[in-house]
Amino acid sequence: EVQLVESGGGLVQPGGHLRLSCAVSGFRFDIYAMSWVRQAPGKGLEWVSFISDDGDNTKYADSVKGRFTVSRDNSKNTLYLQMNSLRVEDTAVYFCATDPQAGSSPWGFDSWGQGTLVTVSS
Amino acid sequence: DIQMTQSPSFLSAYVGERVTITCQASQAISNYLNWYQQKPGKAPRLLIYDAGKLDTRVPSRFSGSGSGTHFTFTIETLQPEDIATYYCQQYDTLVSFGGGTKVEIK
Secondary structure, eight states: OOEEEEEOOEEEOTTOOEEEEEEEESSOGGGOEEEEEEEOTTSOEEEEEEEOTTSOOEEEOTTTTTTEEEEEETTTTEEEEEEOSOOGGGOEEEEEEEEOSOSSSOOOOSEEOOOEEEEEOO | OOOEEEEOSEEEEOTTOOEEEEEEESSOOTTOEEEEEEOTTSOOEEEEETTTEEOTTOOTTEEEEEETTEEEEEESSOOGGGOEEEEEEEOSSSOEEOOOEEEEEO
16 A cells, blocks of 8 residues: 655744655655645645656755755655745645656656645744 | 646536536646645545546546646536545646635535
């Protein structure tokens, strides 16, 4: 059974940092690209970042570029999102998701975690 | 950036009724479009990929069509379990989502 479990969310002050993790099981992690997608409370979906299966290619939404860094450890079946210089508008549930199409750009998301809530507030 | 405009943002229909949602891209994206269903408190679920292909285990009452800038998503006969918010998503240039369509039972 495919499982993705996010962790690392919480309350942080503006300007602070957090690192999210996404532990996966039930499939070959190292052949899947991955993305982070977020959803502000009561709002729609916003794609955040993408990383290729080997970690060599990364992409970011303009809203987080230069502040967030996506990475992965295929030996640990884990995806990460380092979030620095956090802003109030980064408050959201952050989902990790698998991207089944091999390539250097995102395609779509066929398995999702349950999400972890990040709240940026003073 | 490619903007995706979904309409309507909310719709209410009877069980058994046909429901159609449209998604307009700000520039041509070929068939590089997916559709998702999100139920309250849950993660999204991929329903349709490449504009018109049904994902695994998705009921055949769901369908999608379109190319270029105009796309449609249809639920042929609305069921109570279809209550959810539906999103389109383009992948021609990075990724962007439509604003969502909340579907309720009348």
